Amino acid sequence: MPVIQTEELTKRFPSTTALDQLTIEVEPGVVGLVGANGAGKSTLIKILLGLSSATSGRASVFGLDVTAEGPRIRERVGYMPEHDCLPADVSATEFVVHMARMSGLPADAARERTADTLRHVGLYEERYRPIGGYSTGMKQRVKLAQALVHDPEIVMLDEPTNGLDPVGRDEMLALIRRIWSEFGITVLVTSHLLGELERISDHVVVIDGGRLLRSSSTSEFTRTSQTLAVEVSAEADAVGEALAAAGLTVKREGRLLVLPLDDDEVYDLVRDAVAAQGVGLIRLEQGRHHISEIFGEDQGGAAR
Missing domain, CATH: 3.30.70.980 (YebC, transcriptional regulation domain)
Structure with missing residues (x-):
């Protein structure tokens, strides 16, 4: 059963159409959602999370309708936003524990899961430093950690390599691939950099101007x-x-x-x-x- 399905999904704003009758299916694995800036990638994620409503069409996550069952979907999803949204005056541990508690984990479990997750993303030694002193790469890892800490069934990562140097990009891409290969968590990852998604994705969905251009396995793309x-x-x-x-x-x-x-x-x-x-x-x-x-x-x- 597909993890994500959309059927003629459309989202119009007064001055533009962000999604135009988009019909896709996302199976388990690492799925790359690729398109230029403004192609509709972030809009699609917000609709799937129930944070924005579609103008027309339908969408579901785990078979749950995004319009009627947003809270149930968000319980099972981890989300890494594109833009910097981290509090500068708290540590990574404090922030990720807070996000774990917000997801319903008891205090002890939240602290244990936070330590494990920060170790996984490579921030264990820096976990007590205030986030305001972190580099861009470290902040991206904090955002990834809070998306993973409650053990979701799927994570949606919006431009996770933004602002990173080549080494940081490689390290982030390796972390993303491990989310599926080691933990079995499906990943929907957006990027405007095609080569990145080619390296880590099992399936690639290409959109442009809110319309589907192509959806197929990475092996078919990279024949x-x-x-x-x-x-x-x-x-x-x-x-x-x-x-x-x-x-x-x-x-x-x-x-x-x-x-x-x-x-x-x-x-x-x-x-x-x-x-x-x-x-x-x-x-x-x-x-x-x-x-x-x-x-x-x-x-x-x-x-x-």
């Missing part, structure tokens, strides 16, 4: 392409030059050498080039399309 990605431990330029001398077209993408995979002989050429340089082969895999490429195709189709 294999006829390219080979090669990563070596050193001398990447030299390896690339050797492959080019062998007649291959080589493109450098960060640490990767990307070349066309016309036939199996390409693998032999890579092996020989790497061996000739005396370096280690870290990665050799068939390339995959990026969601951004597919999203661009869909946008082009929509425009037509």
Whole structure:
């Protein structure tokens, strides 16, 4: 049974239409909701939580109607808002315990769950410091902790990597993936950065201007392409030059050498080039399309 369902869900404001007859189904797992800023992602989450009403259409979470059963839905959901909404003068422990109590946990259980959750998100050593002195990354982790502390069945994370540097993004994405893989909690995560969701999601829903562009498994979005990605431990330029001398077209993408995979002989050429340089082969895999490429195709189709 889908965790979330919407049917022709529409939300209109005086000056814009945030959602336009949106029909989706969300199964258990990590589900990425992707779209540009203003695409309707945050509006959808607020409607699913019963915090905003739809203009028309229907939506349900766990089979519960969002219009009539908002409180029952919120008991089973954890929510991480996009914007900074944390009190500066209390510690992470005080805040997360308070949120656990608000969710109905007894005092002892709230304190125990808070310690476990702050340890999980990497804030255990800093748990007694006032939140006002935290970095942006630490504040994001506090928001994630309060969404998890009452052991929800699904968490809705609105732009959880906003304001983070590349290392902080990687760490946050790893935490999000573990929510499902280790604890079995379904995750609905929004982002305008397509590559992030490609890395962690089982299923991706793409919306634009409040309308559904595409909904499918990540593997379908990122189908294999006829390219080979090669990563070596050193001398990447030299390896690339050797492959080019062998007649291959080589493109450098960060640490990767990307070349066309016309036939199996390409693998032999890579092996020989790497061996000739005396370096280690870290990665050799068939390339995959990026969601951004597919999203661009869909946008082009929509425009037509």
